[in-house]
Amino acid sequence: MPKFYVSFNMHHDYHAITLRPLQQSEISRTRSTLSALTTNSALTCTVLGIDHTHALIGASPALHYTLYLFPIHGCMCSRLWMPPCARARACPLARAHCGGLELRVCFTAPAQLTMALASARGMGDPIADLALFTDKRLVVLGGFGASSGPHSQQWRSIWDACKNYGEGGDPAKEELERSKGCNYYCGDCHALTFGAPAAALSSDATATATAAEPEWGRIDFGSEASQLLQRTGHTLTSLQAGGRMLLFGGRNLQRMSRSGGGGAEAANAAASAAASAAASAAAVAEGSSSSSSRGDLSDRPSTAACAESRAAWCSAMGSGGGTSATTGAPTLSTLCTNEAWLLEVRPDHHPPRL
């Protein structure tokens, strides 16, 4: 959960404090400013910063919290709403000085935030708790592995060969990944939902959560994207903004050049250049159509960029055969990539505002 760090300082007048995601530098600056403030007769709440900025940002880019802390002495107090529990937990110092504290949390829009002080959370039931995450998705992308079908057991022979002709131990993962015929790189993307998506339920905002069962589904980015996703050792990072994720890096040992390191380096360079070219082309296209570019995401159709990158990968890998651990000298050359792809499970057509 994001935490806002708040400092209470005594002031003459009330202040409207905007709670917004702050940069780390802003936090330090505000803190240093606060240290110079003098204590006076009224209570002022000053936001020092938010510790986990992205958590809130991802939740609502346009959300703008405003925290009003009103003076303790004044007629406004009686007209302000405050939950009894909050009143009871009001600052002891303020109560001692002024006999009461009015606190109101407002939203810049007409809607008013509900203030609730922390309540002790029960132990909870695991199944019931899953209903808390009905709109969340666990996205799984890429990897290496074969299903248990009859046509996907080539790894067995490699496994046995490594056991028999190797040093007796189980083969390393890399041995299987680079072995010819063991192209078990997964070019798919799956999502686990923890209940019925909100879009599928009633549009009534007051609808309560349903304890629907988790369910796997497949996210299909098109056939062109399949080869791009065939990698291991990559990262998938949630950008906390509208269901965006960033896919970066990884390797595919099946795309390793037979010529070894030089080929692998060339392949790496080709793949990187292709990704850069695709990105640049997209940037040029975007820049020509709009002057408000802010280093934004490409509007280029994903299939075109995928095709370019896939072509580079495929041309770099040559015939696609890796150096078998059982037939040739092993090489540590790998085909890595520095491509960065943005996955959006629900694009909102707005750039990430962080």
Next chain:
Amino acid sequence: MPLISTDCLPHQVRPDPHPPQLRALVASGPAPSARAHHSATLLGDTLYVLGGTGPHEAERRDVHALHLPNMQWYVPHTLGMPPPVLTRHTSTALNGALFVFGGSVRGPSGAGGRPGKLRYSSQLHTLAPATSAGTAASLPTTRGAGEKHLPVEGGDAPPLPQPIQQPIQQPMQQPMQQLAGRPATVRAQSARAHSMHTTVGHAAALGAPRPVSAHSHSGRAAGAGGANGTNDPLGRLLVWKAVETTGQRPAPRAEHGAAASAGKLFVFGGQRLSSARGSAAGAGGAARRTPLAAAAGAAAPTARASHDLFVLDPATMTWSQLARTPPLRREACAFVALGDRFLLAFGGWCGLSKGEEPSKTAPWSDALHALHLPTQQWFQMNAPGLRPSARYGHAAAVVDPAPTAAHYCTLAGEGLQSASAGNLAGFEITACDQRRMPKWAGDDP
């Protein structure tokens, strides 16, 4: 295309109006070089890419950052000593810092081109923006630059690489914990950083840097400074700190999983060394990597997957081990947090048990286990639908695409009760969606 096939979601009768998209990221600045087994973690508005392996299994220990508001890659300024190992490690955002744990580094190749031996790390480092009163200075750690490394397990591997100090605009040798008394020049730079922040913000609104082609460069930090755009656009500094922990520390490992939830750091599974005796007594010696030593019958430690779960309390930097874990040992699995309630582990390399015929099973898994944190109860989720096949080396993330309903957001905290004038008080703002459900970030407590 539908997000999820309709035949697996019978209640979803309408096609998804927002089909998934895969788009190339357009960003200015020097992109990180090609790599794998790195980490990419979001901290604030910046994505940090740490280490990894490049072509020829070259270990990298560099730090790259992607400033998301400007979509700009840059090489941030770092101070302090980075971890000796930044490959197959984990990096987790927690309390305003990246907690970097574990990893492995491979020694030089042996005769016949055999891969070198692996050494594993159990070190915990933090990488945090430097602030005079911020997290980087307040973490109860640490050792500064020039001090000794914590031990790394792994036998006769080569010496660990030397620390890297990435470029900065001005020479700054002192660790950031000394910034309270930093010289005037540093203070001036810090003040300039604040002003730069405001300036950059306006610049971003007016027009961002023109997207340029990403290009690779050496994993070692470039020597140039801000002239080539490798500096932090906000002028921030990052500080590496080695964390001295107490309690029941996890063993050195790599390709493990780590996640932050409920304000704590969890480390799960991974590949680690264990004795042959332990292997035989355990899960059948799965995933052995190194040959046994012949001397005196003593069994050399072998690498194998593990299934232990450790938790670090960042307030006290104390490790503890959770007793209950699933029986499945795994490495290179996906391990993510679902709010402050669940930890999810999917897939991974589990090896083959001794005596087990490969034809009967596979060394990788498709099991999805979940740990319910309030009850510390593990259970296996057998969700229906189009489930992913067994795999390892994949990546996973929890996303929250639901829109936020402001009128259901709440402010919570004990600050009013405990705080007095001039003191800090912590509040929590819970962003909720239109179903009144909290919008969990997934990887941030």
